[in-house]
Amino acid sequence: MKDSTEEDFFFNVGIDSLGFYTSKSYVDLEELAKFRDIDPDKFLKGLLTKEMRIPESGEDIISMSVKAGQHALLRGNIDPKEIDAIFVGTETMTYAVKSVSNILTDVLGTSLNCVTQDVYNACAGETLAVLNAIGLINSGIINKALIIGADICSYELKSAGEPTQGAAAAAVVISKNPRIAAFGKKFGKYSANVNDFYRMPYEKYPVVFGKYSIDSYIKFQLGAFDDFFQNAGPLLPDYMVFHSPFAKLPLKNVQNLLLNRWDTMKRILFDKPVKNTDSIGIQEQASDYLKELLIPVIDKINKEENVPNTDELKEILFNKLTYKVLPTLNVPMSIGNMYSASTWAQLIYLLETAVKENDLIYFGSYGSGATCISGMLKVMPEFKKIVKKTPKVEDFIRNKERKSISDYEAQRKGIDADDIRYAHIEPIDSKENFFIEMTVCDDGCILSNLEGFNYCPGGNTRSYKKSYPMYAVVKSDPVKNIDEKDFLSESIVRLSIDAKKGQIVEYNLLRAGKSETKGCVLNGFINWKPTYKPISHPLE
Secondary structure, three states, X not given: OOOOOHHHHEEXXXXXXXXXXXXXXXXXXXHHHHHOOOOOHHHHXXXXXXXXXXXXXXXXXXXHHHHHHHHHHHHOOOOHHHOOEEEEEOOOOOOOOOOHHHHHHHHHOXXXXXXXXXXXXXXXXXXXXXXXXXXXXXXXOOOEEEEEEEEEEOOOOOOOOHHHOEEEEEEEEEEEOOOOEEEEOOOEEEEOXXXXXXXXXOOOOOEEOHHHHHHHHHHHHHHHHHHHHOOOOOOOOOEEEEOOOOOHHHHHHHHHHHHHOHHHHHHHHHOOOOOOOOOOOOOHHHHHHHHHHHHHHHHHHHHHHOOOOHHHHHHHHHHHHHHHOHHHHHHHHXXXXXXXXXXXXXXXXXXXXXXXXXXXXXXXXXXXXXXXXEEEEEEOOOHHHHXXXXXXXXXXXXXXXXXXHHHHHHHOOOOOHHHEEEEEEEEOOOOOOOEEEEEEEOOOOEEOOOOOOOOOOOOOOOEEEEEEEOEEEEOOOOEXXXXXXXXXXXXXXXXXOOOOOOOEEEEEEEEOOHHHOOHHHHOOOOOEEEEEEEOOOOOO
């Protein structure tokens, strides 16, 4: 592979569209630290994390997957019927038996002739799903796949893992002739049996082993890095993206690569010019830590190469790494650990903010247990036509609502039906709008759209076809209660408590509150209900 060129290194298969979603509710980690009687620097400097996103009332991985998937289809102007595979990477299991991907085919309206699969492999789930899609598309078995990584990172209150929590979904559409980025034909792979992080059946929270888990992450990233660059020939990345359980860990990994793979890193850092990154805000704490981690690196290089000016070398390395590594850390620093979505949320952010045509991006995706897969993307000429459309990751980072620690702790205890209101809506006139066709029971829960199976198997005999607009305007004052017969009116919908008359709202699929659960839940079903919330991004 030593004589390979870019033309023969990359598949004609890659990312054709993309989408992202996270909740707007966040916890400020400085406030959390003070509430827990902990030095705030333990979170801010020790983890390089400022905020963590938490699911809003009723949100789960189905809710987040629906939004990220809708955004990917909408931004790429892709007819859902073109999608003939949906793969979901997650470690936040909804059912022990039943795929999330099957629910998404119905809600998103994809082809019935669709391959569906949920991929459970810790945080590497979405990446492994992407590999599946590349192989199936390249062999002609499928044409276009929607891949979604969706997770809710949850630790016990007051535990060491609590400040690393996060929640998000990242979606990519994979196809031939990709408009955004093409995948390289070689991937780095490294896997072994390591008990660094796991959750036993029926246990609510995972077990993690501090330094042992960190050492595992760094070891496996190094193994995948070696495997990739042994086969990459002369190709060198413009950017590097690594899975981020917390934002400090990717930088620890970079330090390890500089100390132990200097020959390769030297080529990556010095053989490609650094471009202007002034348009991307870099977190001050990340910059400070980068300077700190370079001290032992410079010492080692100086001993081995007798550098004439170590201060100058440190400045050069700092500038190059600021450009190549730091931009994507804005995502985990603002959202927290996204598990399966982590690497892909950062890649989406990078594609939306920094890259240029023909840029190369190296990524290292880690999953506990453990495995690491690394690869390379090449940015396509048409990518800006898609990534310039909203909603972008930055829109979600900016659109946020701070939760007090007491509200956060209360929210962890369950869904509150008092958070729901009802009102009349009217679809907005916009080229971005579309309608979601659903079958619901007379309690408002979703049923299958498949002819012959579009009724409640639990015995509720009435079902209704409804058409929900993606975007609408609230036309009446929201009320807490309505007559049961009115709920099935085409224009009356469930609303989140913060929605007001005159606002533009968007469709979401949320779990029902405790006092709303009727026959569906009593018969063992998990009931999701269409619910409108204020929009999270500006419309075109």
